[in-house]
Amino acid sequence: GIQVEQSPPDLILQEGANSTLRCNFSDSVNNLQWFHQNPWGQLINLFYIPSGTKQNGRLSATTVATERYSLLYISSSQTTDSGVYFCAVVYGQNFVFGPGTRLSVLP
Amino acid sequence: DGGITQSPKYLFRKEGQNVTLSCEQNLNHDAMYWYRQDPGQGLRLIYYSQIVNDFQKGDIAEGYSVSREKKESFPLTVTSAQKNPTAFYLCASSIGTALEAFFGQGTRLTVV
Numbered sequence: 001g002i003q004v005e006q007s008p009p010d011l012i013l014q015e016g017a018n019s020t021l022r023c024n025f026s027d028s029v030n031n032l033q034w035f036h037q038n039p040w041g042q043l044i045n046l047f048y049i050p051s052g053t054k055q056n057g058r059l060s061a062t063t064v065a066t067e068r069y070s071l072l073y074i075s076s077s078q079t080t081d082s083g084v085y086f087c088a089v090v091y092g093q094n095f096v097f098g099p100g101t102r103l104s105v106l107p
Numbered sequence: 108d109g110g111i112t113q114s115p116k117y118l119f120r121k122e123g124q125n126v127t128l129s130c131e132q133n134l135n136h137d138a139m140y141w142y143r144q145d146p147g148q149g150l151r152l153i154y155y156s157q158i159v160n161d162f163q164k165g166d167i168a169e170g171y172s173v174s175r176e177k178k179e180s181f182p183l184t185v186t187s188a189q190k191n192p193t194a195f196y197l198c199a200s201s202i203g204t205a206l207e208a209f210f211g212q213g214t215r216l217t218v219v
Contacts, residue, residue, distance in 0.1 A: 030205055031205060031206070031207075033207065033208065035210075040212070041144075041195055041197075041212070041213045041215070042210065042211075042212050042213060043197065043199075043210040045207070045208075045209060045210075048207040086149060086150070088150075088208070090205040092205070093155070093157065093163075093204050093205050094140070094152055094155060094165065094205060095140070095152070095199075095205065095208055096152075097142075097149040097150040097151075098149060099148070099149045100149055
């Protein structure tokens with residue numbers, strides 16, 4: 001099956017800093033999503049991005065499907081950005097999740 | 108409001124009991140999914156359904172069962188055969204197979 005890796009596994013930032021999270025996958029995929037899991041466990045959709053670049057406020061994402069990776073950029077981080085960020089790739093008929101990046105933004 | 112509703116939010120079960128977790132969506136989505144998340148881990152697929160009256164096993168289906176009698180509903184039963192059921196369970200839906208997925212708030216199951 002497909003392998004999905006995320007890096008770094010943990011990231012600690014000071015409020016206001018920028019960061020880049022990476023998602024690598026081992027095979028061609030149909031689609032890719034980024035999620036933020038808040039402290040209560042809910043998964044919040046950030047981007048549905050099979051290819052190209054999208055931006056939403058302080059967040060943006062780029063997927064280069066031919067090179068099998070996606071990047072999530074967080075600019076001017078806030079404490080509310082803390083949590084776990086997952087990428088999920090569509091492989092066959094299902095979503096396969098990476099292990100996540102745990103982000104802690106300190107005030 | 109449109110969305111996915113999971114209930115209950117917290118569930119306690121005695122060993123040897125079956126329990127059923129509810130997942131309802133009013134998004135008119137065809138596909139629905141159940142995932143399990145253990146502490147500090149990613150999500151693993153239990154079952155999925157692409158259409159009413161049809162469902163498929165995921166990676167960790169042993170000890171679980173599902174039904175899909177209505178488009179809006181995809182309940183998950185955790186049976187006594189599931190050896191380690193304590194976990195966080197998340198339900199998702201998408202308008203079509205493997206298109207953009209949306210998640211419910213989750214059910215936290217604890218075996219006591």
